[in-house]
Amino acid sequence: MALDFSYRAKQAGHQVKHFIRPDLKTEHIGKGLVDVVREFQPHMFWADVVFCSDNMKYLRELDVYRAEGVPIIGPSQETARWEQDRTYGIEILKKCGIDCPPYEEFSNYDKAIAYVKKRNTRLVSKPSGSDDKSLSYVAKTPADMVYMLERWKRNNKLKSEFILQDFIEGTEMGVGGWFGPHGFNAGWEENFEFKKLMDGDMGVATGEQGTVIRYVRRSKLARKVLEPLTDMLAAANYVGDVDVNCIIDDRGNPWPLEFTMRPGWPTFNIEQELRQGDPVEWLAMLAEGQDARNILMDTIAIGVVLSIPDYPYSHLTRKEVLGVPIYGLTPRLQEHVHFCEVMQGKAPVDRNGVVVEEPIPVTAGDYVMVVSATGQTVYDAKQTAYRRLKRLMLPNSPMYRTDIGDRLSQQLPKIQSHGFAMGMEFSTDPAP
Secondary structure: OOHHHHHHHHHOOOOOOEEOOOOOOOOOOOOOOOOEEOOOHHHOOOOOOEEOOOOOOOHHHHHHHHHOOOOEEEOOHHHHHHHHOHHHHHHHHHHOOOOOOOEEEEOOHHHHHHHHHHHOOOEEEEEOOOOOHHHOEEOOOHHHHHHHHHHHHHOOOOOOOEEEEEOOOEEEEEEEEEEEOOEEOOOEEEEEEEEEEEHHHEEEEEEEEEEEEEEEOOOHHHHHHOHHHHHHHHHOOOEEEEEEEEEEEOOOOEEEEEEEOOOOOOHHHHHOOOEOOOOOHHHHHHHOOOOOOOEOOOOEEEEEEEEOOOOOOHHHHOOOOEEEEOEOOOHHHHOOEEEOOEEEEEEEEEEOOEEEEEEEEEEEOOEEEEEEEEEOOHHHHHHHHHHHHHOOEOOOOOEOOOOOOOOHHHHHHHHHOOOOOOOOOOOOOOOO
16 A cells, blocks of 8 residues: 555655565565565664554564654554454543444354344444454344344354444544644544445445545544544554544534544545645654644545456455556656556557557556545546546556545535534535
């Protein structure tokens, strides 16, 4: 996910070492684009700043380096637990005076099934830790939740605890901020995620297929669910991005669902549309306790994920996803294209009517890139993003959702009636 950030840092003149753990899925990512290294330890004291893209690995080692003064942007073992251990994260929120949806934790499917039957209400299942994300499920009725629990039991899916949480009807909205020794940077990042593979929020959950974001100086949601965390974040010596995803119910109550204690993806890529100046120095300043104030406020940014088959299952089907050429890139368009699973390779290109083989960016996996744009309204940003997507061509059936942002036409008026996302417009034209 962080390849785009490394590439932009290199283009800005910085020396960059991009560590990615080598395996069959990742071994080609970034080759020829950045200096990919297979060990991060030799470079820790060389670096002016270390940026962590995730919170699943190497946390113990990073805590040791952090204690020795290495400026690390990213979570510790403690703060990563806020996201990975859902029960622990909920208790953190409660300690800070933030109300959370009722829940129960289980390590036994039979007890969970009995709980669902007893409650006889709509529930949501969520795994803890790094368990299979397919264990996340939003039930429509108690009956289909019981079916899913019985199915997971038959397939021996249980690896650790999971929770059953009361379903909250409403609008999903997240809010994030960058935190350092000085507290939160100015600017709250309000975001709306589109998590399913297909238009209309159909198909499998993939993490995110696209996101709408903006930075604002004042945010009611931040005041409710982020600002109360300030003392806990300071006590944990956290430096990095913290986001709380919520459901705002029909009475205007925000209910936090989960932490993200790391950069969000593709959110961090989309943020590059709103950051001014050097792509890296603001992070070094954050680690030192300074706010670079380099954010473009009150402008909407949108990003759309472009993938190729058999996404999101290529790691299972083993379909060939390497070396597919990415045609249509120009220097101007490149500013708005964020490489993910990409490398430099050779492919046939047309030069003045003659087909020759040249080095160009090619795919290094099925999650290829994010294409982004900005606008004063959601509709304007969306239209620009999709115009840019149509300028790209991959000869392997590229896929992306075509409705990123659309549901906000109905959702924004609902939450704005309660004081959230104020000033954000879907369109100034009644027609869209």
